[in-house]
Amino acid sequence: MENRNQTTHKNASFNLAKPVRCIIKLGGAAITCKNELETIHEENLKGVSSHLRQSMLSQSPSAKILGMDWSKQAGESNISCCIDDFRDQPSMASSPFIVVHGAGSFGHFQASESGVHKGGLDRPLVKAGFVATRISVTKLNLEIVRALAREGIPSIGLSPFSCGWSTSERNIASADLSAVTKAIDSGFVPVMHGDAVLDYSLGCTILSGDVIIRHLAAQFKPEYVVFLTDVLGVYDRPPSESDAILLREIAVHEDGSWSVVKPTLENLEVDITVAAHDTTGGMKTKISEAALIARLGIDVYIVKAGTSHSLRALSGELISNIPDDWLGTVIRFVK
Amino acid sequence: MENRNQTTHKNASFNLAKPVRCIIKLGGAAITCKNELETIHEENLKGVSSHLRQSMLSQSPSAKILGMDWSKQAGESNISCCIDDFRDQPSMASSPFIVVHGAGSFGHFQASESGVHKGGLDRPLVKAGFVATRISVTKLNLEIVRALAREGIPSIGLSPFSCGWSTSERNIASADLSAVTKAIDSGFVPVMHGDAVLDYSLGCTILSGDVIIRHLAAQFKPEYVVFLTDVLGVYDRPPSESDAILLREIAVHEDGSWSVVKPTLENLEVDITVAAHDTTGGMKTKISEAALIARLGIDVYIVKAGTSHSLRALSGELISNIPDDWLGTVIRFVK
Incomplete structure (x- = not known):
């Protein structure tokens, strides 16, 4: 607090x-x-x-989507809405x-x-x-x-x-x-x-x-914070570079410093601040902001929008355990 | 207060x-x-x-208009703005x-x-x-x-x-x-x-x-409140009726009641609440709301949008005196 x-x-x-x-x-x-x-x-x-x-x-996946935007869409002259469907809808x-x-x-x-x-x-x-x-x-x-x-x-x-x-x-x-x-x-x-x-x-x-x-x-x-981005997560260098490595897990320490826990490449921790890609996507800034949140004891997931990985992160599935097939970056407080 | x-x-x-x-x-x-x-x-x-x-x-009427909407207009792909014109502009x-x-x-x-x-x-x-x-x-x-x-x-x-x-x-x-x-x-x-x-x-x-x-x-x-509407002001009956009379001045009294001061037609004060046109434009509601403002000692002008009459009202010209050629409704507190 x-x-x-x-x-x-x-x-x-x-x-x-x-x-x-x-x-x-x-x-x-x-x-x-x-x-x-x-x-x-x-x-x-x-x-x-x-x-x-x-x-x-908390709906079944097959439940009808009841839209709440009853305004005209660009280029259309009528409003489409499904008002009657709401009438018998449970709360x-x-x-x-x-x-x-x-x-x-x-x-x-x-x-x-x-x-x-x-x-x-x-x-x-x-x-x-x-x-x-x-x-x-x-x-x-x-x-x-x-x-x-x-x-x-x-x-x-x-x-x-x-x-x-x-x-x-x-x-x-x-x-x-x-x-x-x-x-x-x-x-x-x-x-x-x-x-x-x-x-x-x-x-x-x-x-x-x-x-x-x-x-x-x-x-x-x-319980958790999710950053939806246009790349899979945080990399050790601009993700456009062919040898860029996705940082899977970053540990944030009591004093605010952070280190890469996964993958366990030896030279990574040293290079990261130097190789930091800080223009579009601003990796260093992003990690620093995320580290400040993680220090509060809140898990932060940085993940590509619109993928199955982001859906898993959003659903809270990662709180207990990060599956090996999940692609993204977890930033967590470690005492 | x-x-x-x-x-x-x-x-x-x-x-x-x-x-x-x-x-x-x-x-x-x-x-x-x-x-x-x-x-x-x-x-x-x-x-x-x-x-x-x-x-x-407080500009001269011929001064260039410096637009502040630098967003794309519907159907256009570019933004038009006059950023350079602002640079030498005085505050x-x-x-x-x-x-x-x-x-x-x-x-x-x-x-x-x-x-x-x-x-x-x-x-x-x-x-x-x-x-x-x-x-x-x-x-x-x-x-x-x-x-x-x-x-x-x-x-x-x-x-x-x-x-x-x-x-x-x-x-x-x-x-x-x-x-x-x-x-x-x-x-x-x-x-x-x-x-x-x-x-x-x-x-x-x-x-x-x-x-x-x-x-x-x-x-x-x-200093004053202006209601811009789609008719000249408040009438004694729906303005679409050919014999509708524009109420030029309404006095609001200490007890919250109000009466038509101008024009001075004898039968007007009696008929007004009966003839009140209370659907679109909601004359009675409008007068009641305006009367509550006028009771605070604030002049209220109800006037047709986009006319010379509304420009005069907006400019504050009516505070000292209501010219005879001004068309609209003034609602004022009278002790």
Whole structure:
């Protein structure tokens, strides 16, 4: 519990009726087309949404999917919904999950062109960039909420800015969790996202999805955290290199340091920080963020979205035992 | 100040750097095509957005419009933005405004089919309807934020649900204004909307834009409130009837009752509640809501969106004097 008081929380109530089972990061690279401006990778998003449904809702796999997005789809003039199917439906049980997504090809253009992350809201370009960034990331958020709702997941979009979250020198300074808590207690799945927020010292900045995840994990102490990415897990060098090795298990120690436990290649532990691939995917940053979560005693799985491996991770199957045929990276606290 | 303590406010800070000048209601009927599901009236929305720009920003009318929506427009593959134009731009002054919009042809279908307003979140149909309603109204909110941003208005979407607002028996029970306050103090224009919210007694309900306006007016005490509608103002009977009379001025008295001051037709005061047209546009409801705001000493103007009359109302020109050639309805407190 030592991390609960790191920041100020206004009226946050953590007396959840049911504890949070899992916090999921939908990596921007997994659900958007990274090189095409503001383009969702529809197929991947649909696959991921289906996996989330299977792991969240206690339904038989053959049960009819009751979609909750009763809005017009692009290019269609009518709404398709199955309202009558809901009438005789028994109340659906769902485990408390929280979803946080990155921006991928949304928001980055607007943020980097204007320098929102560096602050300076009194400059017209930064102020405009703040508005433009929020438009782009909330546009993505709406599409993700809709994709999850189409799978029957009672998803609710929650923007950090709207929830009143703000930072001080880029660290979370105020993060009211009451809207998140109320949504979870009412049986909804909050869907948060990286956002432009106000910063007490800089004026404004970008709050990343990874920092949000870490904060939520520290507050809600889920059973496990899953990062869904576009590669199998964390490698010792850029995964595009032919001899890149997938790191299967990383141990995080009391002092915050970490080491590769599996595979047990002798030279790996030495090379890792040097070989760290820190641009797209940001391996070192990712491990560091994940290590901070693991230090709380929460298992972290980094796994490729839309695969059987990710479905197993999402379902909580890995908590007791990591099967040999599971591909991904586990990051765990070891005393 | 007597109304400030009607509901609980968590950490709300009303020490705004500059007081709110105007709260604007964009009526759903004025900006959407009411009989076409989820369809925005693009032309009207553009006209309204242009008027808002003219009244909010202290620019010369010939100044170049610096759009802040740097996202792809429907059907286009590129982003058009004028980033370079911002670089030499002096800091823009804008008066604090708040925009609240109705739902029009968004959200109503989803809400009425599921009965969200009646509560009962434990029923699958209501829960799904809650999700579907929020998707539809946040879709409209995003489009309005974008339309305002394209006119250079630094607009920020704020959903009541995300801000943690909730009701008890449909009355606002908790309404954290910190996100709204922070947005205003940072020079943004908050754009709120009617929303599905949690209700302490019913489970959930619909919080209408009109109730939000009244609440914001009581808290922020703006100089004036403008309701932009699809007719010239409030009439003594459905405006589609040929002998309908536009009520130019309504006086609200200390005890909350109201009477028509202008025109001074003898039989008008007697007929008004009987002739009240209370379906679309909801004249009686509208006057009652407006009267509650006027009782706080705040002038309320009900006026047709996109006309010269609405521009005059938005600009604050009517505060000192209502010109004879102004068409609309003024609702004012008279001691």
